[in-house]
Amino acid sequence: MGEFDLIQQFFQSRSRELFPSFHADGSAAFAQIVQGIGDDCAIVQPPAAMQWAISSDMLVQGRHFLPDCDPYRLGHKALAVNLSDLAAAGAQPLGFTLAMALPAADAAWLAPFSEGLLALAAEHRCPLLGGDTTKGPLTLSITVFGQIPAGQALLRSGANVGDDIYVSGCVGEARLALDVQLGHVPIDNPVLRQHLIDRIEMPQPRLALGQALRGLATAAIDLSDGLMGDLGHILSASGVGAQVVADAVRQTSTIWHDPQLAAWSLERQNHYGLSGGDDYELAFTAPASLREQVAHAARQSHTPVHRIGQIVAGEGIELRDAHGNALPHAIRSFDHFNE
Structure with missing residues (x-):
């Protein structure tokens, strides 16, 4: 199985089934994904009076998860740890990108991994926008994008005495x-x-x-x-x-x-x-x-x-x-x- 077959079979097709429309919401208060997975870049139309929240996390086999970790659960966790950063900012998810290094294009592993990943993505209306794959030691890197009404982001720097x-x-x-x-x-x-x-x-x-x-x-x-x-x-x-x-x-x-x-x-x-x-x-x-x-x-x-x-x-x-x-x-x- 080649790189582009892998993307098409396990990520692009399934993502399009889960997110037939990339409109996060019908109102102008929410960003619109004009073009998602499949092009060189995702194209996003931002709304007025909103700010972006962006975070990246990497998971490396042997450092962040055990070699025998269930692939469905690993797919879930890979996205969950990134969505947690959006939660800490008070942000609403918009989408994410996925970069993977894989030892081999193993369909028996990729199928449950992509299912776990995209099931959580669907639960939080957070479509896969694109990414990259290469051959190497199993490493997963996700970047999530979210939005927050201007001036309402939760930061680390606002705690006051007495809180x-x-x-x-x-x-x-x-x-x-x-x-x-x-x-x-x-x-x-x-x-x-x-x-x-x-x-x-x-x-x-x-x-x-x-x-x-x-x-x-x-x-x-x-x-x-x-x-x-x-x-x-x-x-x-x-x-x-x-x-x-x-x-x-x-x-x-x-x-x-x-x-x-x-x-x-x-x-x-x-x-x-x-x-x-x-x-x-x-x-x-x-x-x-x-x-x-x-x-x-x-x-x-x-x-x-x-x-x-x-x-x-x-x-x-x-x-x-x-x-x-x-x-x-x-x-x-x-x-x-x-x-």
Whole structure:
């Protein structure tokens, strides 16, 4: 199978079936994809009073996913981690490009991979616009495009002293899942084991929540490299510090009620929620006066959110227990070149 046959069979034809019209919306408030996959460039007609949100992520076999990863799930995750960046900006997806290095044009692998990728694309009305393929070690690179009403983007730099700190969903489960996959942590409960594997292989981008937080959140980031490190990016950009309650972070997940995990020390449990990566949840800040509005945004987007701390003057993160006692820590963000 040649390069162009591969594109046509697994991506171009299926994409056109899923997106027969490239109009994101009938109104002038939304961008129109004039020409999508199949030409040298995608052609996009931007609307007035909107701003673009653009992000790229790369996934490398052996670094970001295991060699035996299910290709359908890998297709889902490859797009999900990029859509999560749009969610953190409060953006609406418009489309994406895909560049792949493949060891071989393996139809048995490409079929489920493209199905997982394009199923998530269809769910979020985010058509494939184009890309590139070449032969080489399995590497996936996606660039996503989104749009935001001018001046309403969620950034890392707006957190203010007194703001509440929130996270969406469950934090720390994906990091525990990696230890399970690597055989470092055996899990006796098969239902719990599958739940954890789903969390690392099938993350759900919080796009609806991100859009609902426009005008409410003062800063936001998606959690890819661990809560303490990613929250630190907000603090650095905003020139503030934070107090985080470790117990509140741990309580975002119910997995610690499992008898096997409940027997672990609190320090070991807290480690996953505070330093673990690959959650692709949102961490964000909002004024304490807007707690009811944040709760409404969570309900509106069908996404649980948890208040885990407060922005304070100073710098860095003070970690505390439920009683307000300081907890020493040396947790840092994941860094590909220091691991």
